[in-house]
Amino acid sequence: MEKQDDDLIRDLKLKDLNAYHKLIEYYGEKLLRLAYIIIGDYQLAEDALQESYINIYRHINHFNEKSSLLTWVTRITINNAKQALKKKNKRAWNPLYHSINESSNSPPLTYDIIQKEEYEKVNKTLMSLPIKYREALYLHYYEELKIKEIANILDIGESGVKSRLQRGRTMLEEMLRKELD
Incomplete structure (x- = not known):
């Protein structure tokens, strides 16, 4: 997909709207899942992803191609998801916000998988991990990315990634054991 990425990057820099549609087609689902894993709210994840697309459009000419396009758009999505999470957490402490807006029971990303009880437990536990472990585990196990x-x-x-993966796995295992007891 390298040649395809080169063509896509060129077209994105030319502000070709078809290139943006291709970007969304190629990476949209992965980026949405990533935003959801970070935020834990489907609607906010969609909003963060939309913000990411806007940032990509505005800043594509700053993309220096030292990394892959996927790496660059993933970094933008992580940053926007973390911003959305901060806003969400601020709202959590605001009683007026809760009286106006009922807490969102966001639809899961894939209904067939979420129905499995084990998946729900693991996902719930994963969502309760600190974000630095959650994002490392997600990228490694869900997106199957390499350490590098x-x-x-x-x-x-790379040693930091390995450390986060190890610590995240340990925390996840401990939390799941407590839940099963």
Whole structure:
């Protein structure tokens, strides 16, 4: 897909709207799942992803091609999802917000998988992990990215990724054991 990415990057820099449709087609579902894993709310994840697309459009000429296009758009999505999570957490402490807006029971991304009880438990537990472990685990196990790719996306060293994965797995295992007891 490297040649395809080169063509896509060129067209994106030319502000070709068809290229933006291709970007969404190629990466949209992955980026939405990532935003959802970070935020835990489907609607806010969609909003964060829309903000990411706007940022990509505005800043595509700053993309220096040192990393892959996927790495760059993933980093933008992570940043926007973290911003949305901060806003969500601020609202959580505002009683007026809760009296006006009922808490959202967001639809899951894939209904057939979410129906499985084990998946729900793991997903719920994963969502309760600190974000730095959650995003590393998601990128490694759900998106099947290599340590080096995750390091580029998260802008940390490979040893940092390995450490986050190990600590995240340990925390996840401990939390799941407590839930099963």
